[in-house]
Amino acid sequence: MKEDTKLVHLGRGPSSFEGTVNLPVYRASTILSADVDSYIHRFDDDKNLTDITYGARGTQNSRALGEAIAELEGGYGTIVTTSGLSAISVALGALVSAGDHLLVSDSVYGPTRTFCNQVLTRYGVTTEYYSPDIGVSIAELIQENTRLVFMEAPGSLTFEMQDIPGITRVAKEQGVLTVMDNTWATPVFFRPLEHGVDISIQAGTKYIAGHSDLVIGMVTSSSEATHRMLVSHAHNLGDAASPDDCYLALRGLRTLSVRLCRQQESTLKVATWLADQPQVYRVLYPALADDPGHALWKRDFKGASSLPWTEKPFMLRVHIGLEDPEDLIADLTQGLARI
Ligand SMILES: Cc1ncc(COP(=O)(O)O)c(C=O)c1O
Incomplete structure:
Protein backbone atom coordinates (compact mmCIF):
# COMPACT_ATOMS: atom_id res chain seq x y z
CA MET A 1 0.00 0.00 0.00
CA LYS A 2 1.29 3.50 -0.82
CA GLU A 3 2.13 5.75 2.14
CA ASP A 4 -0.68 8.23 1.37
CA THR A 5 -3.17 5.37 1.09
CA LYS A 6 -2.00 4.03 4.45
CA LEU A 7 -2.73 7.41 6.04
CA VAL A 8 -6.34 7.07 4.96
CA HIS A 9 -6.88 3.44 5.95
CA LEU A 10 -4.70 2.61 8.97
CA GLY A 11 -6.43 2.25 12.33
CA ARG A 12 -9.81 1.43 10.80
CA GLY A 13 -11.57 -1.90 11.22
CA PRO A 14 -15.13 -1.56 9.97
CA SER A 15 -15.80 -5.30 10.19
CA SER A 16 -15.10 -5.23 13.93
CA PHE A 17 -17.28 -2.20 14.57
CA GLU A 18 -20.55 -2.99 12.84
CA GLY A 19 -19.49 -1.35 9.60
CA THR A 20 -18.73 2.14 10.89
CA VAL A 21 -15.97 3.60 8.73
CA ASN A 22 -14.25 5.19 11.71
CA LEU A 23 -13.59 3.49 15.00
CA PRO A 24 -16.09 4.87 17.54
CA VAL A 25 -14.87 6.55 20.74
CA TYR A 26 -14.53 4.06 23.60
CA ARG A 27 -14.60 5.98 26.88
CA ALA A 28 -13.61 3.60 29.62
CA SER A 29 -12.20 3.15 33.09
CA THR A 30 -13.18 -0.31 34.40
CA ILE A 31 -13.21 -3.14 31.86
CA LEU A 32 -15.44 -6.02 32.90
CA SER A 33 -14.18 -9.57 32.59
CA ALA A 34 -16.22 -12.41 31.17
CA ASP A 35 -15.62 -14.65 34.20
CA VAL A 36 -13.61 -14.87 37.43
CA ASP A 37 -10.76 -16.76 35.78
CA SER A 38 -10.18 -14.13 33.10
CA TYR A 39 -10.43 -11.39 35.77
CA ILE A 40 -7.72 -13.04 37.88
CA HIS A 41 -5.44 -13.46 34.90
CA ARG A 42 -6.19 -10.16 33.16
CA PHE A 43 -2.65 -8.78 33.59
CA ASP A 44 -0.77 -12.04 32.93
CA ASP A 45 1.90 -12.52 30.27
CA ASP A 46 1.48 -10.36 27.21
CA LYS A 47 -1.95 -9.04 28.10
CA ASN A 48 -0.24 -5.75 28.98
CA LEU A 49 0.72 -5.37 25.36
CA THR A 50 -2.45 -6.52 23.68
CA ASP A 51 -5.54 -6.43 25.86
CA ILE A 52 -7.72 -3.54 26.97
CA THR A 53 -7.60 -4.05 30.73
CA TYR A 54 -8.26 -0.63 32.27
CA GLY A 55 -8.88 2.87 30.87
CA ALA A 56 -5.59 4.25 32.20
CA ARG A 57 -3.75 1.48 30.33
CA GLY A 58 -5.19 2.37 26.93
CA THR A 59 -8.40 1.91 25.01
CA GLN A 60 -9.44 0.69 21.57
CA ASN A 61 -8.77 4.23 20.35
CA SER A 62 -5.19 4.47 21.62
CA ARG A 63 -4.54 0.96 20.33
CA ALA A 64 -5.80 1.84 16.84
CA LEU A 65 -3.79 5.08 16.76
CA GLY A 66 -0.68 3.33 18.09
CA GLU A 67 -0.93 0.58 15.48
CA ALA A 68 -1.34 3.14 12.71
CA ILE A 69 1.70 5.16 13.81
CA ALA A 70 3.83 2.01 14.27
CA GLU A 71 3.02 1.00 10.71
CA LEU A 72 3.85 4.48 9.33
CA GLU A 73 7.13 4.61 11.27
CA GLY A 74 8.03 1.03 10.32
CA GLY A 75 8.40 0.16 14.02
CA TYR A 76 7.64 -2.80 16.29
CA GLY A 77 5.13 -0.88 18.40
CA THR A 78 3.95 2.58 19.47
CA ILE A 79 2.72 3.85 22.81
CA VAL A 80 0.34 6.83 22.81
CA THR A 81 0.82 9.35 25.63
CA THR A 82 -1.01 12.39 26.99
CA SER A 83 1.20 15.01 25.28
CA GLY A 84 4.32 15.43 23.19
CA LEU A 85 6.29 16.31 26.31
CA SER A 86 5.01 13.24 28.14
CA ALA A 87 6.14 11.12 25.15
CA ILE A 88 9.63 12.52 25.77
CA SER A 89 9.56 12.14 29.56
CA VAL A 90 8.01 8.64 29.44
CA ALA A 91 10.64 7.53 26.90
CA LEU A 92 13.55 8.95 28.86
CA GLY A 93 12.15 7.68 32.17
CA ALA A 94 11.69 4.19 30.77
CA LEU A 95 15.20 3.92 29.38
CA VAL A 96 17.55 5.53 31.92
CA SER A 97 18.71 4.60 35.41
CA ALA A 98 20.73 6.30 38.16
CA GLY A 99 24.36 6.67 37.11
CA ASP A 100 23.59 6.95 33.39
CA HIS A 101 24.99 9.67 31.13
CA LEU A 102 22.92 11.12 28.29
CA LEU A 103 23.97 13.00 25.18
CA VAL A 104 21.28 15.48 24.16
CA SER A 105 21.34 17.88 21.22
CA ASP A 106 21.97 21.48 22.28
CA SER A 107 19.08 22.73 20.13
CA VAL A 108 16.56 20.30 21.57
CA TYR A 109 12.98 21.44 22.37
CA GLY A 110 13.32 23.60 25.53
CA PRO A 111 11.13 21.55 27.89
CA THR A 112 13.14 18.40 27.01
CA ARG A 113 16.19 20.22 28.31
CA THR A 114 14.30 21.33 31.41
CA PHE A 115 13.19 17.74 32.06
CA CYS A 116 16.80 16.54 31.87
CA ASN A 117 18.10 19.39 34.04
CA GLN A 118 15.36 19.51 36.64
CA VAL A 119 14.04 15.94 36.85
CA LEU A 120 16.66 13.48 35.62
CA THR A 121 19.40 15.13 37.67
CA ARG A 122 17.38 14.39 40.83
CA TYR A 123 17.41 10.71 39.85
CA GLY A 124 21.19 10.65 39.39
CA VAL A 125 21.26 10.90 35.58
CA THR A 126 23.68 13.39 34.01
CA THR A 127 23.06 15.13 30.69
CA GLU A 128 25.71 16.52 28.37
CA TYR A 129 24.62 18.76 25.48
CA TYR A 130 26.31 18.28 22.13
CA SER A 131 26.47 20.62 19.17
CA PRO A 132 23.93 19.56 16.53
CA ASP A 133 26.61 19.67 13.80
CA ILE A 134 28.73 17.06 15.63
CA GLY A 135 28.08 14.17 13.20
CA VAL A 136 30.20 11.06 13.71
CA SER A 137 32.47 12.94 16.15
CA ILE A 138 29.82 12.13 18.74
CA ALA A 139 32.02 9.05 19.27
CA GLU A 140 34.40 11.28 21.26
CA LEU A 141 31.66 12.16 23.78
CA ILE A 142 30.46 8.62 24.41
CA GLN A 143 31.47 7.37 27.85
CA GLU A 144 31.22 3.96 29.45
CA ASN A 145 27.95 4.93 31.15
CA THR A 146 26.39 6.71 28.13
CA ARG A 147 22.94 5.20 27.82
CA LEU A 148 21.44 7.14 24.93
CA VAL A 149 21.74 9.95 22.42
CA PHE A 150 18.67 12.18 22.10
CA MET A 151 18.39 13.97 18.74
CA GLU A 152 16.03 16.45 17.19
CA ALA A 153 16.35 17.65 13.59
CA PRO A 154 15.85 20.34 12.66
CA GLY A 155 16.49 21.74 16.14
CA SER A 156 13.73 23.58 17.94
CA LEU A 157 13.54 27.20 16.82
CA THR A 158 17.08 27.38 15.43
CA PHE A 159 16.57 24.68 12.79
CA GLU A 160 19.99 23.00 12.70
CA MET A 161 20.01 19.70 10.84
CA GLN A 162 21.96 16.67 12.11
CA ASP A 163 23.73 13.76 10.47
CA ILE A 164 21.24 11.23 11.85
CA PRO A 165 22.60 8.14 10.01
CA GLY A 166 26.17 9.07 11.02
CA ILE A 167 25.26 9.50 14.69
CA THR A 168 23.15 6.33 14.85
CA ARG A 169 25.92 4.27 13.21
CA VAL A 170 28.49 5.39 15.78
CA ALA A 171 26.04 4.93 18.67
CA LYS A 172 25.16 1.41 17.54
CA GLU A 173 28.82 0.44 17.34
CA GLN A 174 29.17 1.49 21.00
CA GLY A 175 25.90 -0.12 22.18
CA VAL A 176 24.23 3.26 22.86
CA LEU A 177 20.51 3.74 22.15
CA THR A 178 19.33 6.57 19.91
CA VAL A 179 16.10 8.51 20.36
CA MET A 180 14.80 11.22 18.01
CA ASP A 181 12.09 13.84 18.41
CA ASN A 182 10.68 13.77 14.87
CA THR A 183 7.79 16.17 15.43
CA TRP A 184 8.86 18.57 12.66
CA ALA A 185 9.02 16.07 9.81
CA THR A 186 6.49 13.42 10.88
CA PRO A 187 6.91 9.98 9.27
CA VAL A 188 5.63 11.52 6.02
CA PHE A 189 8.85 13.51 5.51
CA PHE A 190 11.36 11.48 7.56
CA ARG A 191 11.29 7.96 8.95
CA PRO A 192 13.88 7.86 11.76
CA LEU A 193 13.90 4.06 12.15
CA GLU A 194 14.98 3.67 8.52
CA HIS A 195 18.00 5.83 9.36
CA GLY A 196 19.10 3.72 12.30
CA VAL A 197 17.22 5.47 15.13
CA ASP A 198 15.94 3.09 17.84
CA ILE A 199 13.04 5.18 19.14
CA SER A 200 11.05 7.86 17.32
CA ILE A 201 8.97 10.44 19.18
CA GLN A 202 6.14 12.59 17.87
CA ALA A 203 4.34 15.48 19.51
CA GLY A 204 1.16 14.43 17.68
CA THR A 205 -0.29 17.68 19.03
CA LYS A 206 1.30 19.45 16.07
CA TYR A 207 1.05 18.09 12.55
CA ILE A 208 -0.67 14.76 13.19
CA ALA A 209 -3.64 16.20 15.09
CA GLY A 210 -3.29 19.29 12.95
CA HIS A 211 -6.09 21.55 14.22
CA SER A 212 -4.79 23.01 17.50
CA ASP A 213 -7.48 21.32 19.57
CA LEU A 214 -5.69 18.58 21.51
CA VAL A 215 -2.36 17.45 22.95
CA ILE A 216 -1.02 13.94 22.39
CA GLY A 217 2.30 12.12 21.99
CA MET A 218 3.61 8.93 20.44
CA VAL A 219 6.75 6.85 21.02
CA THR A 220 7.63 4.20 18.46
CA SER A 221 10.26 1.53 19.11
CA SER A 222 12.18 -0.46 16.55
CA SER A 223 12.46 -3.43 18.91
CA GLU A 224 10.11 -5.48 21.03
CA ALA A 225 12.41 -5.09 24.05
CA THR A 226 12.23 -1.28 24.16
CA HIS A 227 8.51 -1.30 23.32
CA ARG A 228 7.87 -3.49 26.36
CA MET A 229 9.90 -1.15 28.58
CA LEU A 230 7.87 1.82 27.31
CA VAL A 231 4.50 0.11 27.78
CA SER A 232 5.43 -0.90 31.30
CA HIS A 233 6.74 2.58 32.24
CA ALA A 234 3.66 4.34 30.83
CA HIS A 235 1.48 1.97 32.89
CA ASN A 236 3.53 2.66 36.01
CA LEU A 237 3.06 6.39 35.52
CA GLY A 238 -0.61 6.05 34.59
CA ASP A 239 0.03 7.99 31.38
CA ALA A 240 -2.63 7.25 28.76
CA ALA A 241 -4.11 9.58 26.13
CA SER A 242 -7.85 10.17 26.25
CA PRO A 243 -9.96 8.20 23.75
CA ASP A 244 -11.45 11.41 22.36
CA ASP A 245 -7.99 12.83 21.64
CA CYS A 246 -6.91 9.55 20.04
CA TYR A 247 -10.02 9.65 17.86
CA LEU A 248 -9.26 13.21 16.72
CA ALA A 249 -5.57 12.46 16.15
CA LEU A 250 -6.50 9.49 13.97
CA ARG A 251 -8.83 11.76 12.02
CA GLY A 252 -6.01 14.29 11.65
CA LEU A 253 -3.82 11.55 10.23
CA ARG A 254 -6.14 11.19 7.23
CA THR A 255 -5.17 14.62 5.90
C1 LIG B 1 9.68 19.53 18.72
C2 LIG B 1 8.64 19.44 19.81
N1 LIG B 1 8.65 18.34 20.61
C3 LIG B 1 7.77 18.20 21.60
C4 LIG B 1 6.80 19.16 21.85
C5 LIG B 1 5.85 18.98 23.01
O1 LIG B 1 4.55 18.72 22.58
P1 LIG B 1 3.29 19.02 23.53
O2 LIG B 1 3.01 20.46 23.41
O3 LIG B 1 2.22 18.14 23.01
O4 LIG B 1 3.69 18.63 24.92
C6 LIG B 1 6.76 20.30 21.04
C7 LIG B 1 5.76 21.36 21.29
O5 LIG B 1 5.85 22.48 20.81
C8 LIG B 1 7.70 20.44 19.99
O6 LIG B 1 7.71 21.52 19.20
Whole structure:
Protein backbone atom coordinates (compact mmCIF):
# COMPACT_ATOMS: atom_id res chain seq x y z
CA MET A 1 0.00 0.00 0.00
CA LYS A 2 1.29 3.50 -0.82
CA GLU A 3 2.13 5.75 2.14
CA ASP A 4 -0.68 8.23 1.37
CA THR A 5 -3.17 5.37 1.09
CA LYS A 6 -2.00 4.03 4.45
CA LEU A 7 -2.73 7.41 6.04
CA VAL A 8 -6.34 7.07 4.96
CA HIS A 9 -6.88 3.44 5.95
CA LEU A 10 -4.70 2.61 8.97
CA GLY A 11 -6.43 2.25 12.33
CA ARG A 12 -9.81 1.43 10.80
CA GLY A 13 -11.57 -1.90 11.22
CA PRO A 14 -15.13 -1.56 9.97
CA SER A 15 -15.80 -5.30 10.19
CA SER A 16 -15.10 -5.23 13.93
CA PHE A 17 -17.28 -2.20 14.57
CA GLU A 18 -20.55 -2.99 12.84
CA GLY A 19 -19.49 -1.35 9.60
CA THR A 20 -18.73 2.14 10.89
CA VAL A 21 -15.97 3.60 8.73
CA ASN A 22 -14.25 5.19 11.71
CA LEU A 23 -13.59 3.49 15.00
CA PRO A 24 -16.09 4.87 17.54
CA VAL A 25 -14.87 6.55 20.74
CA TYR A 26 -14.53 4.06 23.60
CA ARG A 27 -14.60 5.98 26.88
CA ALA A 28 -13.61 3.60 29.62
CA SER A 29 -12.20 3.15 33.09
CA THR A 30 -13.18 -0.31 34.40
CA ILE A 31 -13.21 -3.14 31.86
CA LEU A 32 -15.44 -6.02 32.90
CA SER A 33 -14.18 -9.57 32.59
CA ALA A 34 -16.22 -12.41 31.17
CA ASP A 35 -15.62 -14.65 34.20
CA VAL A 36 -13.61 -14.87 37.43
CA ASP A 37 -10.76 -16.76 35.78
CA SER A 38 -10.18 -14.13 33.10
CA TYR A 39 -10.43 -11.39 35.77
CA ILE A 40 -7.72 -13.04 37.88
CA HIS A 41 -5.44 -13.46 34.90
CA ARG A 42 -6.19 -10.16 33.16
CA PHE A 43 -2.65 -8.78 33.59
CA ASP A 44 -0.77 -12.04 32.93
CA ASP A 45 1.90 -12.52 30.27
CA ASP A 46 1.48 -10.36 27.21
CA LYS A 47 -1.95 -9.04 28.10
CA ASN A 48 -0.24 -5.75 28.98
CA LEU A 49 0.72 -5.37 25.36
CA THR A 50 -2.45 -6.52 23.68
CA ASP A 51 -5.54 -6.43 25.86
CA ILE A 52 -7.72 -3.54 26.97
CA THR A 53 -7.60 -4.05 30.73
CA TYR A 54 -8.26 -0.63 32.27
CA GLY A 55 -8.88 2.87 30.87
CA ALA A 56 -5.59 4.25 32.20
CA ARG A 57 -3.75 1.48 30.33
CA GLY A 58 -5.19 2.37 26.93
CA THR A 59 -8.40 1.91 25.01
CA GLN A 60 -9.44 0.69 21.57
CA ASN A 61 -8.77 4.23 20.35
CA SER A 62 -5.19 4.47 21.62
CA ARG A 63 -4.54 0.96 20.33
CA ALA A 64 -5.80 1.84 16.84
CA LEU A 65 -3.79 5.08 16.76
CA GLY A 66 -0.68 3.33 18.09
CA GLU A 67 -0.93 0.58 15.48
CA ALA A 68 -1.34 3.14 12.71
CA ILE A 69 1.70 5.16 13.81
CA ALA A 70 3.83 2.01 14.27
CA GLU A 71 3.02 1.00 10.71
CA LEU A 72 3.85 4.48 9.33
CA GLU A 73 7.13 4.61 11.27
CA GLY A 74 8.03 1.03 10.32
CA GLY A 75 8.40 0.16 14.02
CA TYR A 76 7.64 -2.80 16.29
CA GLY A 77 5.13 -0.88 18.40
CA THR A 78 3.95 2.58 19.47
CA ILE A 79 2.72 3.85 22.81
CA VAL A 80 0.34 6.83 22.81
CA THR A 81 0.82 9.35 25.63
CA THR A 82 -1.01 12.39 26.99
CA SER A 83 1.20 15.01 25.28
CA GLY A 84 4.32 15.43 23.19
CA LEU A 85 6.29 16.31 26.31
CA SER A 86 5.01 13.24 28.14
CA ALA A 87 6.14 11.12 25.15
CA ILE A 88 9.63 12.52 25.77
CA SER A 89 9.56 12.14 29.56
CA VAL A 90 8.01 8.64 29.44
CA ALA A 91 10.64 7.53 26.90
CA LEU A 92 13.55 8.95 28.86
CA GLY A 93 12.15 7.68 32.17
CA ALA A 94 11.69 4.19 30.77
CA LEU A 95 15.20 3.92 29.38
CA VAL A 96 17.55 5.53 31.92
CA SER A 97 18.71 4.60 35.41
CA ALA A 98 20.73 6.30 38.16
CA GLY A 99 24.36 6.67 37.11
CA ASP A 100 23.59 6.95 33.39
CA HIS A 101 24.99 9.67 31.13
CA LEU A 102 22.92 11.12 28.29
CA LEU A 103 23.97 13.00 25.18
CA VAL A 104 21.28 15.48 24.16
CA SER A 105 21.34 17.88 21.22
CA ASP A 106 21.97 21.48 22.28
CA SER A 107 19.08 22.73 20.13
CA VAL A 108 16.56 20.30 21.57
CA TYR A 109 12.98 21.44 22.37
CA GLY A 110 13.32 23.60 25.53
CA PRO A 111 11.13 21.55 27.89
CA THR A 112 13.14 18.40 27.01
CA ARG A 113 16.19 20.22 28.31
CA THR A 114 14.30 21.33 31.41
CA PHE A 115 13.19 17.74 32.06
CA CYS A 116 16.80 16.54 31.87
CA ASN A 117 18.10 19.39 34.04
CA GLN A 118 15.36 19.51 36.64
CA VAL A 119 14.04 15.94 36.85
CA LEU A 120 16.66 13.48 35.62
CA THR A 121 19.40 15.13 37.67
CA ARG A 122 17.38 14.39 40.83
CA TYR A 123 17.41 10.71 39.85
CA GLY A 124 21.19 10.65 39.39
CA VAL A 125 21.26 10.90 35.58
CA THR A 126 23.68 13.39 34.01
CA THR A 127 23.06 15.13 30.69
CA GLU A 128 25.71 16.52 28.37
CA TYR A 129 24.62 18.76 25.48
CA TYR A 130 26.31 18.28 22.13
CA SER A 131 26.47 20.62 19.17
CA PRO A 132 23.93 19.56 16.53
CA ASP A 133 26.61 19.67 13.80
CA ILE A 134 28.73 17.06 15.63
CA GLY A 135 28.08 14.17 13.20
CA VAL A 136 30.20 11.06 13.71
CA SER A 137 32.47 12.94 16.15
CA ILE A 138 29.82 12.13 18.74
CA ALA A 139 32.02 9.05 19.27
CA GLU A 140 34.40 11.28 21.26
CA LEU A 141 31.66 12.16 23.78
CA ILE A 142 30.46 8.62 24.41
CA GLN A 143 31.47 7.37 27.85
CA GLU A 144 31.22 3.96 29.45
CA ASN A 145 27.95 4.93 31.15
CA THR A 146 26.39 6.71 28.13
CA ARG A 147 22.94 5.20 27.82
CA LEU A 148 21.44 7.14 24.93
CA VAL A 149 21.74 9.95 22.42
CA PHE A 150 18.67 12.18 22.10
CA MET A 151 18.39 13.97 18.74
CA GLU A 152 16.03 16.45 17.19
CA ALA A 153 16.35 17.65 13.59
CA PRO A 154 15.85 20.34 12.66
CA GLY A 155 16.49 21.74 16.14
CA SER A 156 13.73 23.58 17.94
CA LEU A 157 13.54 27.20 16.82
CA THR A 158 17.08 27.38 15.43
CA PHE A 159 16.57 24.68 12.79
CA GLU A 160 19.99 23.00 12.70
CA MET A 161 20.01 19.70 10.84
CA GLN A 162 21.96 16.67 12.11
CA ASP A 163 23.73 13.76 10.47
CA ILE A 164 21.24 11.23 11.85
CA PRO A 165 22.60 8.14 10.01
CA GLY A 166 26.17 9.07 11.02
CA ILE A 167 25.26 9.50 14.69
CA THR A 168 23.15 6.33 14.85
CA ARG A 169 25.92 4.27 13.21
CA VAL A 170 28.49 5.39 15.78
CA ALA A 171 26.04 4.93 18.67
CA LYS A 172 25.16 1.41 17.54
CA GLU A 173 28.82 0.44 17.34
CA GLN A 174 29.17 1.49 21.00
CA GLY A 175 25.90 -0.12 22.18
CA VAL A 176 24.23 3.26 22.86
CA LEU A 177 20.51 3.74 22.15
CA THR A 178 19.33 6.57 19.91
CA VAL A 179 16.10 8.51 20.36
CA MET A 180 14.80 11.22 18.01
CA ASP A 181 12.09 13.84 18.41
CA ASN A 182 10.68 13.77 14.87
CA THR A 183 7.79 16.17 15.43
CA TRP A 184 8.86 18.57 12.66
CA ALA A 185 9.02 16.07 9.81
CA THR A 186 6.49 13.42 10.88
CA PRO A 187 6.91 9.98 9.27
CA VAL A 188 5.63 11.52 6.02
CA PHE A 189 8.85 13.51 5.51
CA PHE A 190 11.36 11.48 7.56
CA ARG A 191 11.29 7.96 8.95
CA PRO A 192 13.88 7.86 11.76
CA LEU A 193 13.90 4.06 12.15
CA GLU A 194 14.98 3.67 8.52
CA HIS A 195 18.00 5.83 9.36
CA GLY A 196 19.10 3.72 12.30
CA VAL A 197 17.22 5.47 15.13
CA ASP A 198 15.94 3.09 17.84
CA ILE A 199 13.04 5.18 19.14
CA SER A 200 11.05 7.86 17.32
CA ILE A 201 8.97 10.44 19.18
CA GLN A 202 6.14 12.59 17.87
CA ALA A 203 4.34 15.48 19.51
CA GLY A 204 1.16 14.43 17.68
CA THR A 205 -0.29 17.68 19.03
CA LYS A 206 1.30 19.45 16.07
CA TYR A 207 1.05 18.09 12.55
CA ILE A 208 -0.67 14.76 13.19
CA ALA A 209 -3.64 16.20 15.09
CA GLY A 210 -3.29 19.29 12.95
CA HIS A 211 -6.09 21.55 14.22
CA SER A 212 -4.79 23.01 17.50
CA ASP A 213 -7.48 21.32 19.57
CA LEU A 214 -5.69 18.58 21.51
CA VAL A 215 -2.36 17.45 22.95
CA ILE A 216 -1.02 13.94 22.39
CA GLY A 217 2.30 12.12 21.99
CA MET A 218 3.61 8.93 20.44
CA VAL A 219 6.75 6.85 21.02
CA THR A 220 7.63 4.20 18.46
CA SER A 221 10.26 1.53 19.11
CA SER A 222 12.18 -0.46 16.55
CA SER A 223 12.46 -3.43 18.91
CA GLU A 224 10.11 -5.48 21.03
CA ALA A 225 12.41 -5.09 24.05
CA THR A 226 12.23 -1.28 24.16
CA HIS A 227 8.51 -1.30 23.32
CA ARG A 228 7.87 -3.49 26.36
CA MET A 229 9.90 -1.15 28.58
CA LEU A 230 7.87 1.82 27.31
CA VAL A 231 4.50 0.11 27.78
CA SER A 232 5.43 -0.90 31.30
CA HIS A 233 6.74 2.58 32.24
CA ALA A 234 3.66 4.34 30.83
CA HIS A 235 1.48 1.97 32.89
CA ASN A 236 3.53 2.66 36.01
CA LEU A 237 3.06 6.39 35.52
CA GLY A 238 -0.61 6.05 34.59
CA ASP A 239 0.03 7.99 31.38
CA ALA A 240 -2.63 7.25 28.76
CA ALA A 241 -4.11 9.58 26.13
CA SER A 242 -7.85 10.17 26.25
CA PRO A 243 -9.96 8.20 23.75
CA ASP A 244 -11.45 11.41 22.36
CA ASP A 245 -7.99 12.83 21.64
CA CYS A 246 -6.91 9.55 20.04
CA TYR A 247 -10.02 9.65 17.86
CA LEU A 248 -9.26 13.21 16.72
CA ALA A 249 -5.57 12.46 16.15
CA LEU A 250 -6.50 9.49 13.97
CA ARG A 251 -8.83 11.76 12.02
CA GLY A 252 -6.01 14.29 11.65
CA LEU A 253 -3.82 11.55 10.23
CA ARG A 254 -6.14 11.19 7.23
CA THR A 255 -5.17 14.62 5.90
CA LEU A 256 -1.59 14.75 7.19
CA SER A 257 0.12 14.39 3.85
CA VAL A 258 -2.15 16.87 2.07
CA ARG A 259 -1.64 19.49 4.79
CA LEU A 260 2.12 19.01 4.96
CA CYS A 261 2.55 19.34 1.21
CA ARG A 262 0.53 22.55 1.16
CA GLN A 263 2.41 23.94 4.17
CA GLN A 264 5.71 23.12 2.52
CA GLU A 265 4.69 24.96 -0.63
CA SER A 266 3.45 28.04 1.26
CA THR A 267 6.38 28.10 3.68
CA LEU A 268 8.93 27.94 0.88
CA LYS A 269 7.20 30.86 -0.83
CA VAL A 270 7.26 32.94 2.36
CA ALA A 271 10.84 31.93 3.22
CA THR A 272 12.12 32.86 -0.23
CA TRP A 273 10.36 36.23 -0.08
CA LEU A 274 11.67 36.97 3.41
CA ALA A 275 15.23 36.05 2.44
CA ASP A 276 15.06 38.78 -0.24
CA GLN A 277 14.03 41.56 2.14
CA PRO A 278 16.84 44.00 3.05
CA GLN A 279 15.80 44.05 6.72
CA VAL A 280 16.22 40.29 7.07
CA TYR A 281 19.64 39.06 8.02
CA ARG A 282 18.94 35.37 7.62
CA VAL A 283 16.02 32.94 7.34
CA LEU A 284 16.53 29.67 9.22
CA TYR A 285 14.89 26.97 7.15
CA PRO A 286 16.72 23.87 5.87
CA ALA A 287 14.77 23.70 2.60
CA LEU A 288 16.48 26.94 1.45
CA ALA A 289 19.50 26.15 -0.73
CA ASP A 290 21.88 28.40 1.27
CA ASP A 291 20.87 27.03 4.68
CA PRO A 292 23.82 25.28 6.40
CA GLY A 293 21.68 22.16 6.90
CA HIS A 294 20.36 22.06 3.34
CA ALA A 295 22.62 19.23 2.10
CA LEU A 296 21.68 16.94 5.04
CA TRP A 297 18.00 17.82 4.69
CA LYS A 298 18.08 17.06 0.96
CA ARG A 299 19.95 13.79 1.50
CA ASP A 300 17.68 12.39 4.23
CA PHE A 301 14.29 14.11 4.26
CA LYS A 302 11.44 13.86 1.77
CA GLY A 303 10.06 17.32 2.53
CA ALA A 304 10.04 20.33 4.83
CA SER A 305 7.23 21.52 7.03
CA SER A 306 7.10 24.87 8.81
CA LEU A 307 7.46 25.48 12.51
CA PRO A 308 5.56 22.77 14.37
CA TRP A 309 2.78 25.16 15.30
CA THR A 310 -0.25 24.28 13.29
CA GLU A 311 -2.02 27.53 13.95
CA LYS A 312 0.91 29.43 12.40
CA PRO A 313 1.79 27.28 9.45
CA PHE A 314 4.05 29.84 7.80
CA MET A 315 6.26 30.71 10.74
CA LEU A 316 9.95 30.24 10.21
CA ARG A 317 12.89 31.65 12.09
CA VAL A 318 14.05 34.96 10.73
CA HIS A 319 17.05 36.96 11.92
CA ILE A 320 16.27 40.61 11.49
CA GLY A 321 18.78 43.50 11.61
CA LEU A 322 17.52 45.11 14.80
CA GLU A 323 17.61 48.88 14.17
CA ASP A 324 13.97 49.52 14.87
CA PRO A 325 12.41 46.09 15.25
CA GLU A 326 8.80 47.24 15.67
CA ASP A 327 8.76 49.17 12.37
CA LEU A 328 10.69 46.53 10.49
CA ILE A 329 8.40 43.76 11.68
CA ALA A 330 5.33 45.86 10.77
CA ASP A 331 6.77 46.38 7.25
CA LEU A 332 7.46 42.69 6.83
CA THR A 333 4.03 41.71 8.12
CA GLN A 334 2.38 44.01 5.57
CA GLY A 335 4.55 42.57 2.81
CA LEU A 336 3.76 39.02 3.88
CA ALA A 337 0.03 39.69 3.70
CA ARG A 338 0.47 40.45 -0.03
CA ILE A 339 2.17 37.16 -0.93
C1 LIG B 1 9.68 19.53 18.72
C2 LIG B 1 8.64 19.44 19.81
N1 LIG B 1 8.65 18.34 20.61
C3 LIG B 1 7.77 18.20 21.60
C4 LIG B 1 6.80 19.16 21.85
C5 LIG B 1 5.85 18.98 23.01
O1 LIG B 1 4.55 18.72 22.58
P1 LIG B 1 3.29 19.02 23.53
O2 LIG B 1 3.01 20.46 23.41
O3 LIG B 1 2.22 18.14 23.01
O4 LIG B 1 3.69 18.63 24.92
C6 LIG B 1 6.76 20.30 21.04
C7 LIG B 1 5.76 21.36 21.29
O5 LIG B 1 5.85 22.48 20.81
C8 LIG B 1 7.70 20.44 19.99
O6 LIG B 1 7.71 21.52 19.20
